[in-house]
Structures are given as C-alpha cells and as structure tokens.
Amino acid sequence: MHDYYHNGQDAESVIELSGLAQAAGTIVCAYVRCGRGSRHRKTFIGPGKLLEVADTVRRHSATLVIFESQISPIQERNLAQELNCPVIDRVRLVLDIFALRARTSEGKLQVELAQLQYLSTRLVRGWSHLERQRGGIGLRGPGEMQLETDRRLLGRRMRTLRKQLDRVRSQRTLHRRHRQRKPIPLVSLVGYTNAGKSCLFNRLTDSKVYVAGQLFSTLDPTIRRIDLPGFGPVLLSDTVGFIRELPHSLVEAFRATLEEVVASQILIHVVDFCQPDYRDRISEVESVLGEIGALDIPRMIVFNKIDLTADGPDVVNAGSGLPAKLWLSAATGAGTEMFQQALLQHLGGDRKVRRLRLNAGNGKFRARVYEWAEVRREWIDGEGNWFFDVLMDDATVGRLESLRQSEKDLVWVDREDELCT
Numbered sequence: 001m002h003d004y005y006h007n008g009q010d011a012e013s014v015i016e017l018s019g020l021a022q023a024a025g026t027i028v029c030a031y032v033r034c035g036r037g038s039r040h041r042k043t044f045i046g047p048g049k050l051l052e053v054a055d056t057v058r059r060h061s062a063t064l065v066i067f068e069s070q071i072s073p074i075q076e077r078n079l080a081q082e083l084n085c086p087v088i089d090r091v092r093l094v095l096d097i098f099a100l101r102a103r104t105s106e107g108k109l110q111v112e113l114a115q116l117q118y119l120s121t122r123l124v125r126g127w128s129h130l131e132r133q134r135g136g137i138g139l140r141g142p143g144e145m146q147l148e149t150d151r152r153l154l155g156r157r158m159r160t161l162r163k164q165l166d167r168v169r170s171q172r173t174l175h176r177r178h179r180q181r182k183p184i185p186l187v188s189l190v191g192y193t194n195a196g197k198s199c200l201f202n203r204l205t206d207s208k209v210y211v212a213g214q215l216f217s218t219l220d221p222t223i224r225r226i227d228l229p230g231f232g233p234v235l236l237s238d239t240v241g242f243i244r245e246l247p248h249s250l251v252e253a254f255r256a257t258l259e260e261v262v263a264s265q266i267l268i269h270v271v272d273f274c275q276p277d278y279r280d281r282i283s284e285v286e287s288v289l290g291e292i293g294a295l296d297i298p299r300m301i302v303f304n305k306i307d308l309t310a311d312g313p314d315v316v317n318a319g320s321g322l323p324a325k326l327w328l329s330a331a332t333g334a335g336t337e338m339f340q341q342a343l344l345q346h347l348g349g350d351r352k353v354r355r356l357r358l359n360a361g362n363g364k365f366r367a368r369v370y371e372w373a374e375v376r377r378e379w380i381d382g383e384g385n386w387f388f389d390v391l392m393d394d395a396t397v398g399r400l401e402s403l404r405q406s407e408k409d410l411v412w413v414d415r416e417d418e419l420c421t
Contacts, residue, residue: 012277017068017090024097029060043082044075050082057083066093073122091118091247106168113161114247120154172259185347186235188261190289191270192281193241196304200270200330201238221260231344232374232391242288251291258292266298266346273303273327300346302339303327313338322346351393357411360384365410368403372396
C-alpha cells in the first residue's frame with residue numbers, strides 16, 4: 001500500500017502523479033494536500049501537516065510516501081524518521097519507472113547513470129553530519145571511512161558508465177552517417193508521455209511496438225522504414241516521451257538517444273487532444289526540445305485521440321502553405337491518410353524525378369549521385385555514358401553542379417530527348 005502527499009497544484013498534476021505511481025506498480029490509497037506557503041527547512045511541510053500525513057500513513061498502513069515536489073536529502077531523511085516509512089519525491093519516482101521500463105543494454109546504462117547521479121547527492125548530503133570528523137587526528141571514525149568508500153565506488157561506476165555511453169554515442173554517430181549517405185529523410189515522433197506516439201508509429205509502419213495506456217511505456221527508440229506514396233522511403237523514429245519537469249539527469253543520460261531527434265528532417269509533435277491541459281504539455285515538450293537544441297527543426301503538431309471526442313480529422317496550414325496542425329486518431333486510423341499527405345508536403349517540397357547523363361569514366365559523380373539522391377533507374381548507352389533517373393531537390397542539384405569542372409561532366413537531359421529512350 002502506498003500513500004501520497006501532494007503540494008497543492010491543480011487536479012491535473014494530481015492525476016499525473018497518480019499515473020506515475022501506478023506505472024511504477026504501486027496502489028494509491030490516499031492524497032494529502034497543503035497550501036503554497038513557505039517550506040519548512042527540516043521537513044518541507046509544517047508540524048501540523050506532518051501530523052496529518054503521519055496519521056494518514058497509520059490509518060492506511062502505507063509503506064511509502066511520495067512527494068509531488070522535489071525535496072532535499074536532509075528533508076527526505078527527516079521525513080522518513082518522522083513517518084516511519086520510506087519517503088521519495090517525484091524525481092525519484094520517475095527514475096524508478098525508467099529503470100522498470102528499460103529493456104536494451106543502452107537504456108539500462110542510461111537509467112543507471114541517472115540513478116547514480118541522483119544517489120550521489122543523497123549519499124553525500126545525507127551523510128554530511130559525519131564530515132565534521134574530518135581534519136583532526138584521531139577523529140577519522142568508521143563513518144567517514146564508509147562515506148569516502150561510497151563516494152569512490154559511486155564515482156568509479158559513473159565514470160565507467162559514461163565511457164560505455166560514449167561508445168554507444170560513437171556507434172550511433174556511425175550509424176547516423178551511414179544513413180545520411182542514403183537520401184532517406186528521418187522523421188521523429190516526439191511528445192508528452194502517453195500521447196499515443198507508439199500507437200501512431202504502429203499504425204504507420206505496421207509494427208508491433210509495445211503500446212500501453214500508461215506513462216513511459218516506450219523508452220528505447222525504434223526506427224522503421226516506410227514508403228510514403230508519391231515520395232519514396234522515409235525513416236520513422238519512435239522516441240521516449242517527455243514529462244513535466246523531466247529530471248535533468250535523465251535528459252543528460254538519454255542525450256545519445258535524443259540525438260536522433262536532433263538529426264531529424266521534421267518532428268511530428270504528437271499531442272493527447274483529450275487532456276484539458278494539452279497546451280501546457282505542448283510547452284513542456286518544447287522546453288525539452290529547446291534543451292537538446294531541436295527547436296529549429298520544422299515541426300508539425302498532430303492532435304491525437306479524436307476518437308474520444310466529437311471532432312473529426314482536419315488539417316490547418318501555416319502561412320507558408322505547409323500543414324502546421326492536424327487532427328487524427330491513431331487507434332482507429334481516422335486521418336492517417338491526411339497525415340501522409342501532410343508529411344508528403346513537408347518532405348516533398350521541390351523533389352522531383354530528373355534525368356542526367358555522365359560521361360564514361362566519371363565515377364566520382366556517379367558515387368555522389370548515389371550518395372545524395374534516390375536513383376530510380378540507371379542504364380548505359382552504346383558509348384559507355386551513364387544515364388540516371390533520380391529523385392532529388394533543387395539543393396541537391398546545386399551540390400552536384402558545384403562539383404563539375406566543365407559542362408560536359410554532368411548534363412541534365414530532357415526526358416523527351418531521343419538519347420534517353
């Protein structure tokens with residue numbers, strides 16, 4: 001049984017905290033609210049409220065108290081002593097959920113590093129009363145020796161984890177460079193946790209990524225290739241969900257994973273349209289995107305779960321003429337065709353099939369064509385010249401033309417020209 005203490009924020013915050021607790025496998029049996037007054041230095045809450053929480057713990061035989069607000073290590077220790085049961089805050093709860101959800105070796109490394117970073121502050125400050133023994137002969141008791149040992153072991157393990165994550169980051173960089181050699185755009189689904197990103201991912205890719213109506217059901221990123229009608233292959237990435245006041249240690253630990261978001265050509269911001277505070281959730285996601293340097297990437301907002309409302313599929317264009325907002329249901333599939341058309345407008349742009357000719361022996365340009373464009377067809381004429389039908393945009397055309405030293409190196413051919421039949 002678990003008990004809850006809430007710091008007086010709105011009802012949506014209570015619901016979210018309850019969802020986090022349930023996602024961690026707890027049973028919520030009570031809530032205790034307090035005002036927004038000054039915080040007590042030793043116990044965070046005042047003596048009267050502390051007695052109320054202690055009485056609630058006894059009545060429900062609770063084995064855990066969770067604070068919605070972040071509390072200091074000293075406050076956590078004092079509260080645990082007064083309530084006679086473990087006390088954690090929202091940050092620790094989120095870390096525990098991440099530890100429960102991690103499946104891949106990379107995810108486990110990231111979560112362990114974030115947990116150790118959190119624990120290191122609790123260890124040092126929680127044992128700070130023993131540091132008074134430092135500096136005098138004969139005053140170095142076993143308490144300080146244990147503290148120093150724990151510090152050293154934690155530091156050693158954190159250094160090991162950072163080295164392992166650096167290797168993972170290097171591998172991801174190599175994979176990303178390999179993908180960039182092929183002209184396949186990367187589209188990432190981002191959004192608040194439990195907004196329906198994985199459900200939309202499965203709908204678009206015919207995959208079976210784990211989907212559950214709970215917070216942080218997806219931690220490890222998944223990338224699948226889809227064929228967008230009228231465009232060609234696209235890589236779609238399902239990413240970890242964000243949350244209000246996402247612990248900074250988690251953002252740092254998952255930076256290698258979040259770099260996939262930064263490398264995207266477009267971000268699909270999935271929003272749970274049924275949530276009354278969806279506008280606040282949009283702001284929270286944009287805050288995290290700003291923290292990882294992804295605010296400059298083009299974004300399209302997708303309002304999901306319209307099947308739970310009276311609204312139907314719809315799309316609204318921005319001033320540029322490109323779709324900016326779209327309403328759909330990933331669960332029923334309503335609006336997914338409209339979504340594909342909107343994505344096509346963002347990615348298609350000025351891409352079209354062009355035909356070009358390269359002189360015989362000009363292998364340098366041939367390699368660049370395959371690196372920068374999507375080759376639909378290739379053939380050789382009787383003189384050994386290469387002909388290509390390629391799908392590319394104006395920017396890629398300019399990159400190729402900047403390489404040629406003469407007009408004969410690369411020739412754009414009219415598709416009706418008899419040489420190309």
